[in-house]
Amino acid sequence: MDGGKNQARPNRWAGHPTRAAIIVATLVVGLSGCKGEPQPTGDPPGTDVTLVNPDLPPIQESPFLNVAGATYVGNDRCIECHFEEHENYIHTGMGQSFGDIDLSGEPPEGEVLHELSQRNYRIYHKDGQMFHQELAMVDGREQVTGDHPVRYVIGSGHHSRSYLVELEGFLYESPVTWYPAYEKWGISPGYDEPNQPGFKRAVGQKCLVCHAGQSEVIGNTVNKLKITEQWISCERCHGPGSLHVTKRLSETGDDGGEEFDNTIVNPAHLSRELSEDVCSQCHQGFPGMAFVRDRQIEDYRPGLPLRSFRLDYRYDVEGGGMTIVGHMGQMKRSTCYQMSEMTCTTCHNPHDLPPRGDPVEYHKRNCMKCHMEEACSVDPAVREAERADNYCVACHMPATGTESPHLTFTHHRIGIHSPGEPVLDHEDPVLADVVPVADLSGYSQADQDLGLGIAYYNLSRHSLSGPHGDAYLARGEALLQKAWDAGLRNGELATLLAEISVSKKKEDYEIYADYALAVEDLSPENRVGALLVKVTAHYHRKEFQQMAELMKEVTSMRRRTGDWDLLGKYLYQSGQRGEAKKAFEKSLEIDPANRPVRLMLEQFNR
Numbered sequence: 001m002d003g004g005k006n007q008a009r010p011n012r013w014a015g016h017p018t019r020a021a022i023i024v025a026t027l028v029v030g031l032s033g034c035k036g037e038p039q040p041t042g043d044p045p046g047t048d049v050t051l052v053n054p055d056l057p058p059i060q061e062s063p064f065l066n067v068a069g070a071t072y073v074g075n076d077r078c079i080e081c082h083f084e085e086h087e088n089y090i091h092t093g094m095g096q097s098f099g100d101i102d103l104s105g106e107p108p109e110g111e112v113l114h115e116l117s118q119r120n121y122r123i124y125h126k127d128g129q130m131f132h133q134e135l136a137m138v139d140g141r142e143q144v145t146g147d148h149p150v151r152y153v154i155g156s157g158h159h160s161r162s163y164l165v166e167l168e169g170f171l172y173e174s175p176v177t178w179y180p181a182y183e184k185w186g187i188s189p190g191y192d193e194p195n196q197p198g199f200k201r202a203v204g205q206k207c208l209v210c211h212a213g214q215s216e217v218i219g220n221t222v223n224k225l226k227i228t229e230q231w232i233s234c235e236r237c238h239g240p241g242s243l244h245v246t247k248r249l250s251e252t253g254d255d256g257g258e259e260f261d262n263t264i265v266n267p268a269h270l271s272r273e274l275s276e277d278v279c280s281q282c283h284q285g286f287p288g289m290a291f292v293r294d295r296q297i298e299d300y301r302p303g304l305p306l307r308s309f310r311l312d313y314r315y316d317v318e319g320g321g322m323t324i325v326g327h328m329g330q331m332k333r334s335t336c337y338q339m340s341e342m343t344c345t346t347c348h349n350p351h352d353l354p355p356r357g358d359p360v361e362y363h364k365r366n367c368m369k370c371h372m373e374e375a376c377s378v379d380p381a382v383r384e385a386e387r388a389d390n391y392c393v394a395c396h397m398p399a400t401g402t403e404s405p406h407l408t409f410t411h412h413r414i415g416i417h418s419p420g421e422p423v424l425d426h427e428d429p430v431l432a433d434v435v436p437v438a439d440l441s442g443y444s445q446a447d448q449d450l451g452l453g454i455a456y457y458n459l460s461r462h463s464l465s466g467p468h469g470d471a472y473l474a475r476g477e478a479l480l481q482k483a484w485d486a487g488l489r490n491g492e493l494a495t496l497l498a499e500i501s502v503s504k505k506k507e508d509y510e511i512y513a514d515y516a517l518a519v520e521d522l523s524p525e526n527r528v529g530a531l532l533v534k535v536t537a538h539y540h541r542k543e544f545q546q547m548a549e550l551m552k553e554v555t556s557m558r559r560r561t562g563d564w565d566l567l568g569k570y571l572y573q574s575g576q577r578g579e580a581k582k583a584f585e586k587s588l589e590i591d592p593a594n595r596p597v598r599l600m601l602e603q604f605n606r
Helices: 019-029 076-079 084-089 234-238 242-250 272-283 327-332 358-365 381-388 392-397 445-460 463-485 489-501 508-518 524-540 544-558 563-575 577-590 595-605
Strands: 097-102 110-116 121-124 127-139 141-154 164-168 170-173 176-179 184-187 215-216 225-228 290-292 310-315 399-402 408-410 434-436
Touching: 076 084, 076 234, 084 408, 110 184, 127 164, 164 176, 184 434, 290 524, 310 445, 358 392, 434 445, 445 463, 445 489, 463 489, 489 508, 489 524, 508 524, 524 544, 563 577, 563 595, 577 595
Parallel strands: none
Antiparallel strands: 097 141, 110 121, 121 127, 127 141, 141 164, 164 170, 176 184, 215 225, 290 310, 310 434, 399 408
């Protein structure tokens, strides 16, 4: 679930130089006999050029005052005046996107076998709670390796219901999901690999941005979160409401009924592009995306251009399969979209579901705004036999598979699809160029290189890259290095170059890491990556005490068995045997199936 949208890396990427996971592997290999490498000397590449971060394009002005200077008030304040809209909205997918566990509305107990890893999962209820239990083979016998109360449910149940567990305050995805179409439990999307992560897939804020209304990171951690608003909030589409509330409370007459209120964004008063940006926050997904330098998605406000905060990309090829969050990209490539003013709200009412009595007629009426039923070229007799209701969507927007083998979605590439036509190609993707979705000509060349480099880097880590991960990584590295050599500097750029350099055993990795760690507002994810690179540098100088101190910080930021394992090794090598044993015990507590750690502890007990 990482970011919302980045799935766990398949097992075939073992050994692939990606993010902090490869750095941990590098450290483990180093401990087993690395003789050290030449230490980097001098300045990093690019310091002989003028160091300058070009000005970013200004964010366009908006007639709506709440795009800046307003604060969030929460759904409860909105409901006070908009109760009817709320009563309808809570039945939609967005209105049921996230919540606490209520057993009265949950699926029945069950069991799931993950055949590729031979792990068994049991879903059971106890003391008013739902539990997810994992059983795995450890030393020839099946043992419980995880047994956790479920904290949250994600998803309305229209397509699936996935679950989160909270372990020591850190959020993780459960390996099992309920699939209503099959009325059974199954393995969660992205877990269909022999070495699936079990209860170790971290869920950070970037994952929840499209599932929960409002959340905030607790401390300097990767995935300790405080959920301040569960389901997708009113303010996600309308912007922060404090100015609107103040205005309404100050009104004394009937002047509250004016058509245009500039204290709150009404997407109906936005341009087509800006209104689509509101939806694109979550419905324009691609495994390669980047945030504008020194800006984050939480800086975005409805009514502003999304490209001022987030850079979206797509494959530069025709066709392409439907993805779980690829609705926007598919729609924009259809003739219907290109030849009309249709947009998301042409077919979807964000505040309500289609009428329960006639959903087919509801969607047909939308199509008939531009098309005539008599114009359908299919023989009437065939239509009568196959679809007596002449449902346009069934033929022109067929249900199709996604990158998850368990989920099908309405294909938003509106068009003529022949029966049996392969509208999905995720199994063997081509090596394609990646291009920006929006016009980025207002950005400097260095910022364009940075964004595209990050996009390629992120794509290389995703299962949708197929066999082309190394090729995408090479493209990303070249662009990131080009941006650095042009004089661009920021923490994420330095972190990625540090990680790539250490994985390729280049000499300049430590200077990149030092630059990143000196950035005051470096994100927790990037700080972890830079810390692990710095640990590598200390290892080559046999500075085990410094390594242990850095690993202590890493273990405070995330909860991983490998981090505690490394901390134990470094504590042991620095002479702190008692503390080392505690670290190994913690590692085994997180993953009871970690046999090397168990053997290490046996050495302590002899």
